[in-house]
Amino acid sequence: MRLYNVHTLKETADVLNNNFSFKTETIHINDAYHRVLAEDVIAEINVPSFRRSTVDGYAVRATDTNGASDTMPMLITDMGSVEMGKVINESLKADQGIYVPTGGMVPDGADAMVMIEYTERFSEDTIAVLKQALPLEHIVGIGSDVKMGEKILSCHQKLQARHIGVLAAAGVFYIKVYKKLTATVISTGDELITSEQDLKPGQVFDINTHTIRNRLAHFDVDVIKQHVLQDDKALIKRTMEEAISKSDITIISGGSSVGDKDYTAEIIDELDDHGVLIHGLAVKPGKPTIVGKVKDKLVIGLPGHPVSALIVLDQVLEMYLSQMSSYKATQVKRILSRNVHAAPGKATFIMVEIDHENAEPIQGKSGMITLMSKAHGYIMIDENHEGVDEGSLVNVTLLD
Amino acid sequence: MRLYNVHTLKETADVLNNNFSFKTETIHINDAYHRVLAEDVIAEINVPSFRRSTVDGYAVRATDTNGASDTMPMLITDMGSVEMGKVINESLKADQGIYVPTGGMVPDGADAMVMIEYTERFSEDTIAVLKQALPLEHIVGIGSDVKMGEKILSCHQKLQARHIGVLAAAGVFYIKVYKKLTATVISTGDELITSEQDLKPGQVFDINTHTIRNRLAHFDVDVIKQHVLQDDKALIKRTMEEAISKSDITIISGGSSVGDKDYTAEIIDELDDHGVLIHGLAVKPGKPTIVGKVKDKLVIGLPGHPVSALIVLDQVLEMYLSQMSSYKATQVKRILSRNVHAAPGKATFIMVEIDHENAEPIQGKSGMITLMSKAHGYIMIDENHEGVDEGSLVNVTLLD
Numbered sequence: 040m041r042l043y044n045v046h047t048l049k050e051t052a053d054v055l056n057n058n059f060s061f062k063t064e065t066i067h068i069n070d071a072y073h074r075v076l077a078e079d080v081i082a083e084i085n086v087p088s089f090r091r092s093t094v095d096g097y098a099v100r101a102t103d104t105n106g107a108s109d110t111m112p113m114l115i116t117d118m119g120s121v122e123m124g125k126v127i128n129e130s131l132k133a134d135q136g137i138y139v140p141t142g143g144m145v146p147d148g149a150d151a152m153v154m155i156e157y158t159e160r161f162s163e164d165t166i167a168v169l170k171q172a173l174p175l176e177h178i179v180g181i182g183s184d185v186k187m188g189e190k191i192l193s194c195h196q197k198l199q200a201r202h203i204g205v206l207a208a209a210g211v212f213y214i215k216v217y218k219k220l221t222a223t224v225i226s227t228g229d230e231l232i233t234s235e236q237d238l239k240p241g242q243v244f245d246i247n248t249h250t251i252r253n254r255l256a257h258f259d260v261d262v263i264k265q266h267v268l269q270d271d272k273a274l275i276k277r278t279m280e281e282a283i284s285k286s287d288i289t290i291i292s293g294g295s296s297v298g299d300k301d302y303t304a305e306i307i308d309e310l311d312d313h314g315v316l317i318h319g320l321a322v323k324p325g326k327p328t329i330v331g332k333v334k335d336k337l338v339i340g341l342p343g344h345p346v347s348a349l350i351v352l353d354q355v356l357e358m359y360l361s362q363m364s365s366y367k368a369t370q371v372k373r374i375l376s377r378n379v380h381a382a383p384g385k386a387t388f389i390m391v392e393i394d395h396e397n398a399e400p401i402q403g404k405s406g407m408i409t410l411m412s413k414a415h416g417y418i419m420i421d422e423n424h425e426g427v428d429e430g431s432l433v434n435v436t437l438l439d
Numbered sequence: 440m441r442l443y444n445v446h447t448l449k450e451t452a453d454v455l456n457n458n459f460s461f462k463t464e465t466i467h468i469n470d471a472y473h474r475v476l477a478e479d480v481i482a483e484i485n486v487p488s489f490r491r492s493t494v495d496g497y498a499v500r501a502t503d504t505n506g507a508s509d510t511m512p513m514l515i516t517d518m519g520s521v522e523m524g525k526v527i528n529e530s531l532k533a534d535q536g537i538y539v540p541t542g543g544m545v546p547d548g549a550d551a552m553v554m555i556e557y558t559e560r561f562s563e564d565t566i567a568v569l570k571q572a573l574p575l576e577h578i579v580g581i582g583s584d585v586k587m588g589e590k591i592l593s594c595h596q597k598l599q600a601r602h603i604g605v606l607a608a609a610g611v612f613y614i615k616v617y618k619k620l621t622a623t624v625i626s627t628g629d630e631l632i633t634s635e636q637d638l639k640p641g642q643v644f645d646i647n648t649h650t651i652r653n654r655l656a657h658f659d660v661d662v663i664k665q666h667v668l669q670d671d672k673a674l675i676k677r678t679m680e681e682a683i684s685k686s687d688i689t690i691i692s693g694g695s696s697v698g699d700k701d702y703t704a705e706i707i708d709e710l711d712d713h714g715v716l717i718h719g720l721a722v723k724p725g726k727p728t729i730v731g732k733v734k735d736k737l738v739i740g741l742p743g744h745p746v747s748a749l750i751v752l753d754q755v756l757e758m759y760l761s762q763m764s765s766y767k768a769t770q771v772k773r774i775l776s777r778n779v780h781a782a783p784g785k786a787t788f789i790m791v792e793i794d795h796e797n798a799e800p801i802q803g804k805s806g807m808i809t810l811m812s813k814a815h816g817y818i819m820i821d822e823n824h825e826g827v828d829e830g831s832l833v834n835v836t837l838l839d
């Protein structure tokens with residue numbers, strides 16, 4: 040009989056860090072949503088790349104407006120206007136002004152903008168300036184937002200809408216990112232059937248392929264195949280071999296314990312010298328968990344219980360991905376509405392319902408479906424604590 | 440000259456609710472990730488659908504074990520074992536026991552499970568029971584998790600991994616959901632160029648198609664096309680007409696104000712009798728925003744400033760989608776690290792950086808890129824408040 044080789048979450052993180060690495064590729068920013076940077080990103084241009092007006096008005100030399108006021112306007116020659124998006128090559132000379140719209144280019148020679156509100160047409164080719172302009176007023180200098188060569192985003196950043204906007208603004212259209220990960224998801228159990236089969240007494244519809252597949256989507260891992268298998272060692276081994284050859288991560292639920300029909304650890308050891316790295320996590324629920332390495336790919340054996348499988352998957356994946364991505368699951372703070380007890384020496388996970396203020400632990404006696412349909416997230420009590428008191432502020436990791 | 444027809448966010452929500460509705464379709468749960476239920480979901484089976492053992496052990500009649508103890512075991516006849524996933528049709532008779540693994544079916548006649556730990560083999564066909572079993576002990580009754588016909592999920596639920604697991608468990612494989620929405624994204628401005636063009640003085644790379652397209656991905660809206668257009672009314676109108684005919688939502692940034700080259704409102708009014716429903720939001724930043732209705736489709740005109748566009752898009756989309764989806768943007772509570780001031784009579788949005796405890800407002804003078812690369816989210820100060828004091832607990836809406 041196999042024995043557990045139990046690791047804490049911290050030890051598991053170390054094992055994952057020491058055994059796995061990630062490939063990179065270069066992509067266009069149009070394909071960058073939720074991808075993870077594999078290098079720091081440097082601005083390729085100055086932003087703005089020209090002196091930009093922040094107002095509609097006249098570009099002038101500030102000294103030409105010295106002393107200007109409503110009662111004592113200064114007159115400048117109207118040299119026409121700058122068009123948006125167009126370069127203005129002429130240099131402004133003394134006592135000249137040129138109209139520049141917001142965002143337009145301020146011509147050389149000018150060092151201030153006078154807002155249109157503080158000007159009046161005096162004659163066909165003369166403008167009266169009614170207010171003294173200060174040097175550099177209403178002008179954004181070249182590179183004042185970002186300088187060419189400046190770091191604008193850091194390696195390991197998961198790219199959201201705002202980051203991709205930053206890349207475009209800085210003229211960076213190709214970026215080095217980590218390759219997207221693929222997975223195969225396998226559920227095992229003689230009692231399991233799929234949606235294509237009719238339910239007979241003694242059987243249950245498989246849940247884990249569904250929850251795991253969709254939780255992987257949340258982690259931006261593409262599931263390329265899913266299987267529901269009977270507890271047939273040869274069949275499971277064949278399926279795992281194919282899964283490992285075709286995907287980066289193979290996740291198999293059920294059969295991860297140490298009983299007669301628990302084949303997962305055996306198969307992982309047969310497939311590779313590295314084989315099983317960890318068998319047993321110091322967590323509750325979720326002890327019967329396996330982390331394995333076959334052909335340098337990650338294999339995760341999860342408990343068959345759907346809620347345990349979902350929680351353990353979250354922990355293992357987040358640790359595994361932490362080498363590439365700074366992304367962390369979203370946590371919200373809530374007030375615990377009831378005392379909860381934890382298993383000493385283990386990290387204990389407790390499913391909770393939340394509202395705007397509170398986190399309500401879901402009764403352990405609740406049925407599995409009730410638990411899964413109600414739980415907005417979970418709290419973790421680490422191995423050094425025996426529980427958390429009602430009224431404590433807790434961090435809830437969201438499942439949604 | 441056009442005049443603003445300013446609405447508060449609340450008024451805007453009402454306009455959106457009164458003018459738009461959503462189509463539905465039926466899909467398989469394999470395609471259900473992040474889709475939104477368009478009806479309550481009813482369990483199609485009892486869960487479990489048979490009496491299920493929660494332990495490895497012997498199914499017995501509880502009365503047959505009355506008085507059993509280590510020193511006074513009760514003997515039962517070993518009738519063999521139930522296989523996982525298999526039906527057991529024979530009914531258990533008095534003084535009989537049958538082995539049932541965890542999750543297996545408890546045969547008729549039996550009303551309790553004795554854990555394997557409390558049994559001993561007495562002879563080839565006899566088992567000694569060392570502990571008295573209580574009626575219904577270690578048995579999950581039919582429908583005790585969910586009863587056939589019971590509501591398991593509510594209309595408007597956005598489906599996450601756990602919900603899809605619930606559907607599978609309850610035998611519900613086809614569900615009615617809202618159709619996925621599609622969008623076309625248009626940026627306008629004479630100064631804008633795309634990644635395919637070389638930057639000349641006076642020009643800037645378009646940002647809004649990138650930020651808007653990817654923010655729509657966050658809202659699970661599929662962008663089918665994006666355009667960067669010069670301020671050419673005929674071209675913009677042609678492009679908008681095509682966009683409106685091919686997608687559910689048309690989003691156009693720039694040209695949403697009331698100046699000479701601001702064509703968006705004009706075009707929306709020309710394309711449909713409904714036309715512009717709202718021109719101007721009582722928010723800061725983001726006043727020059729348009730909500731229009733053309734051929735029953737939503738048209739949103741956003742300010743050209745990328746940060747304003749992103750914030751307003753969030754507000755309008757969340758209100759628009761609130762009719763179909765109970766989903767709300769994730770908010771986290773933080774302590775404000777500095778006093779902030781708000782525009783009276785307007786909802787004011789302030790970008791913030793957050794850590795585990797605090798929300799730090801990002802200086803208004805920061806460049807646009809700095810703002811977008813740093814801001815983890817924003818806080819909103821409603822129109823009835825003039826600011827928020829340092830040290831206050833604030834809700835930060837996450838942009839990530």
